[in-house]
Amino acid sequence: MTNSGIIDKGWFSEICPMWEGIAVSLKVDKLLYSKKSRFQQIDLYQTCSHGRMLVLDGIIQLTEQDEFSYQEMMAHLPLFSHPNPKNVLVIGGGDGGVLREINRHDDVCVIDFCEIDEEVINVSKRFLPSMACGFDDPRVTVHIKDGAAFVRDHHGCYDVIIVDSSDPVGPGEVLFENQFYQDLKRALKPGGLIATQGESFFLHPDWVEKLIGITRSLFPIYAYANIIVPTYTGGHIGMCMGSLGPKLLAPARTVPQVLQSQLKYYSSGVHRAAFVLPYFVEKMLKGEGI
Ligand code: SPD
Numbered sequence: 001m002t003n004s005g006i007i008d009k010g011w012f013s014e015i016c017p018m019w020e021g022i023a024v025s026l027k028v029d030k031l032l033y034s035k036k037s038r039f040q041q042i043d044l045y046q047t048c049s050h051g052r053m054l055v056l057d058g059i060i061q062l063t064e065q066d067e068f069s070y071q072e073m074m075a076h077l078p079l080f081s082h083p084n085p086k087n088v089l090v091i092g093g094g095d096g097g098v099l100r101e102i103n104r105h106d107d108v109c110v111i112d113f114c115e116i117d118e119e120v121i122n123v124s125k126r127f128l129p130s131m132a133c134g135f136d137d138p139r140v141t142v143h144i145k146d147g148a149a150f151v152r153d154h155h156g157c158y159d160v161i162i163v164d165s166s167d168p169v170g171p172g173e174v175l176f177e178n179q180f181y182q183d184l185k186r187a188l189k190p191g192g193l194i195a196t197q198g199e200s201f202f203l204h205p206d207w208v209e210k211l212i213g214i215t216r217s218l219f220p221i222y223a224y225a226n227i228i229v230p231t232y233t234g235g236h237i238g239m240c241m242g243s244l245g246p247k248l249l250a251p252a253r254t255v256p257q258v259l260q261s262q263l264k265y266y267s268s269g270v271h272r273a274a275f276v277l278p279y280f281v282e283k284m285l286k287g288e289g290i
Contacts, residue, residue, distance in 0.1 A: 005043070005058035012045060012053075014060050014233055018167055019203045024060065024233045026050055032127055037119035040170055044127045050231060052127055054095055056120070057170050063231045067097050067131065069265040073227045074239060075101030076266040077274065078160050078195035079108070080251040081243070085159040086110065089187065091147035092172070092197075093164030094120030096132035102162075103134040104259055112158075114143040114150045148174045151183040159189055163196040168207065176207065181214045181242070191245035198224060198238035201281045205290045208238060212284055215242040223248045224285055225274035239274075249275050 006013045013025040026047045033044035043055040051064025062070065075098050079085050087110045090098055094115040102111055113135075115121055121142070124132035135142060143150060147163070161184055168176040175196070184194045199207045201224075208224070215222040219242030228236050241248055251268045260267060277285070284290060 005055055012047075012055070014055075014058065016059055016167070016169070016233070018169060019200075019233050022203070022233055024231055026053060026060075026063070026231065028053070033123055035119070037117050039117045039119075040166075042117075042119055042123055044123055053231075054120075054124070054128065056166055059167055059169075060231055060233075061166065062095060062097065062128075062131070064128070064130065066230050067095075068263075070227055070229050070232075070237065071097035071101050071131070072263055072266040073225065073270075073274065074098045074162055074164055074195065074197070075104075076255075076263070077225060077239065077271055078162055078193060078241065079105055080253060080255060080268075080271060081241070081246050081248045082160050082191075082193055083246065083252040087158045087160075087189065088112070089114065089151075089154070089158045089161045091150065091161070091163045091175070092116075092166070093162075094118075095124040095128055096121070096134055098162060098164045099134040099140065100131060103137045103140070104262060109139060111137070111140045112143060113140055114145050114147050116144070116146050118144045146174075148180050148183070151180070151187045154187045156187070156189055158187055159192050161187060161192070161194045163194070165197045167199070176211065178214050181218055185218050185242070185244075188244055193241060193243035193246055193248070194219075196240045198240035200232070200234040200237055201226075201278070201284070202236070203234045205280075205284065208240075208281070209284050209290055211240045213287065215240050216285075216287060219243055221246070221248060222285075223275055224277065224281065226277060227274065
């Protein structure tokens with residue numbers, strides 16, 4: 001195994017110690033790009049059935065075929081949970097998919113976008129133009145920086161912070177620590193909220209329990225949402241949310257029809273449904289163990 005994943009008889013398999021003994025495989029046609037950046041191995045495949053696929057350190061980040069579910073939920077669920085989001089920070093997500101979705105919100109005025117690895121942005125602009133299409137929006141400022149350091153230096157600035165991180169192996173590890181969450185809270189304006197990539201309650205309940213525990217200890221309102229993503233191992237991923245005011249479980253505003261018509265996954269019904277969780281996860285939310 002290399003940190004590019006495994007290729008066998010034309011199939012890419014996502015083998016990772018974080019989900020021992022289970023893997024998603026996609027038949028691939030061509031490796032379009034493969035290079036180690038300062039931070040990680042970046043691979044871009046043409047798959048046979050799911051369009052192009054971005055892989056970082058052997059882990060699938062997205063495929064063109066189903067990326068919309070993750071990117072729409074990571075953007076619209078937190079933004080529609082807030083009554084009036086004007087200032088938004090995105091950490092990670094160098095492919096630009098979450099940014100594309102945020103840009104659909106006309107009322108958002110300032111979007112700070114902080115990504116540690118500029119190469120991911122460059123590769124996405126070159127190979128994933130349908131995702132990396134929002135960097136030139138005049139509201140967007142791109143910061144090539146460590147997200148943890150960036151939030152440490154910003155106090156009381158944002159209505160919504162979205163952390164589109166990779167998994168807690170490699171450069172994303174620090175984004176799963178208590179200190180980072182404390183810094184996120186301090187970077188919020190009064191009434192602000194955060195949404196972070198929250199892993200899978202089937203594959204790593206230990207991580208989910210840790211993230212929920214941190215959020216519960218820091219925020220008066222917290223929640224955990226489920227997102228279906230067929231090409232992530234386990235078929236889904238979660239979003240951890242902490243709020244200084246907004247209630248989270250339902251949209252705080254009507255989703256305008258013009259915006260809704262541009263989406264494939266998010267809707268006000270999906271917003272509410274995402275928080276309906278299996279009983280064992282409900283117990284984790286209450287701190288009653290796994
Ligand atoms: N296990 C994969 C988690 C990947 C989360 N980030 C995806 C980036 C898409 N914008």
